[in-house]
Amino acid sequence: MASYSTYLKLCFTIFFLINYVPASVQLSSTFYSSSCPKALSTIKSAVNSAVSNERRMGASLLRLHFHDCFVNGCDASVLLDDTANFIGEKTAAPNNNSARGFDVVDTIKSKLESICPGVVSCADILAVAARDSVVALGGSSWTVPLGRRDSTTASLTDANTNLPSPFSDLSDLISAFSNKGFTTKEMVALSGSHTIGLAKCALFRTRIYNETNINTKYATSLKKNCPSSGGDDNLSPLDTTSSTVFDSAYYTNLINNKGLLHSDQQLYSGGSGSTDSQVRAYRNNPASFFTDFGNAMIKMGNLSPLTGTSGQIRTNCRIVNSG
Template sequence: MTSSQVIVKLCITIFFLIHYGPPASAQLSSTFYSSSCPKALSTIKSAVNSAVAKESRMGASLLRLHFHDCFVNGCDGSILLDDTANFTGEKTAAPNNNSVRGFDVVDTIKSNLESICPGVVSCADILAVAARDSVVALGGSTWSVLLGRRDSTTASLSAANSNIPSPFLNLSGLITAFTNKGFTTKEMVALSGSHTIGQARCTLFRSRIYNETNINTAYATSLKSKCPSSGGDNNLSPLDTTSPTTFDSAYYTNLINNKGLLHSDQQLYSGGSGSTDSQVKSYSSNSATFFTDFGNAMITMGNLSPLTGTSGQIRTNCRKVNSG
């Protein structure tokens, strides 16, 4: 290749980078908005702190939104899209219907960001940062959120129904569900620790408290008062009976004491001989190890098939695709 050909090729490359941005495979970066919207992270944090101060449960809800977004076709903000006359999104999928919440908080964050940096910060990135800030607001440790995701222009009801791990899964099913998304079993156990905050509906743990034997008797009895054998499907109980509004390692101690609320929770500990039992014991006795592993696993989750470069769009309203 002659020098003139090299120069022409270089000019073409520069032209495309200027007009179309980096390729879609571009890596996420913790400093993505440092120039384009320097107040992005502080704006999100302020709104999250305010929402969690009003209702501690909102922290768990925002964390869950990010999880349920990333497990369905990657971290692309698809869970935020409302249904339209011509489009059915993910909000009515079985794992989400009457369950996922926090959309109003995301709307507030997006509105605040649009007022200072219009068209810059994606809804998918808002979910990633809000998840981290929620954990910190409830006493957990921080991690560096990688940014630069763009928003999808579509969603998948069927993928939401099939890809989000069920609370009724056995250990082998949990491992498979997370392996299918590229996680190790260790990362699966660490991410399960998100259940140290939040609540679950009676319909999700009724069969456990009435039919299973690997549950603390007094604990099961106390739950039956909130969750009768019939009716009361939407009655709530905390996933962590010890410290339900604090992000700590008590979830794992509860498992050792057979006080996991969901069937899938208790599957992580089976009396000391299970494949994940030693990890549960480790987190129970050392919260610092749990915090480190959880943060690293959240970074891995945030890297699930993000849209970057010229893929997708930056939605102006997180609930709907940009028109035109």
């Protein structure tokens, strides 16, 4: 009986290990090698075309992946449109009239559906497009694990509460990223995504008119396009020196008190702040930033993905499959 009992325990252990492996382990860089071998090249070609037409689009596609993963995991919930019976995440404060690139995702999805229908998820498209956008703008590549599936739900509430605010202080930023399992160093690396892209006047007006830890000439130049009232949607580059090139200039800007957003400049106080040394390290060693950024992006892409039979592979990234 003892040996039979041991056998049963062994069987149960094996069953547990097979059925309760963490979802991130199930992702694989070769997931589409057989089912859709042209998937990655199709996405890359479409991203390169979109970025060539508008370099800002690279930042927008990178941001979409971030805004997806930080709200209940990397499940393409950010792409869902509102319907008569459903409110998605697009009207959440961090996304409303701000998140963009949806049409590029639509184009990619359409191309993939024509060559391998029902195979490549919208969530994986976001993950790969983010990587390809960085590369298209001069950054380093990383290997994207694949096999995510798409959600059938979204959360307006979580989109409003989980995404870090451009008005956040350092402690709030550290907490927001820590809640998703990121270290402070990884938070500083991921913040480097602001080396590309633009931000609206409404998001940095308070900083340029009221804060003192900002380069005076820089603030004056920004005020020309961001008056004390009005012009809320006027855009300025997050990186004042090379906003369409993925480099480490973002960190140099912080050291020079030229962070555009309040949350940006919070990473560097000019003293012995908890993130100051990391900012200086990335300024001095861009290769280190590229490596750490890529590793942090892989980790972000592993946030609670739907795999196996969970969720679905949406035919249209904007709506849940019917039936």
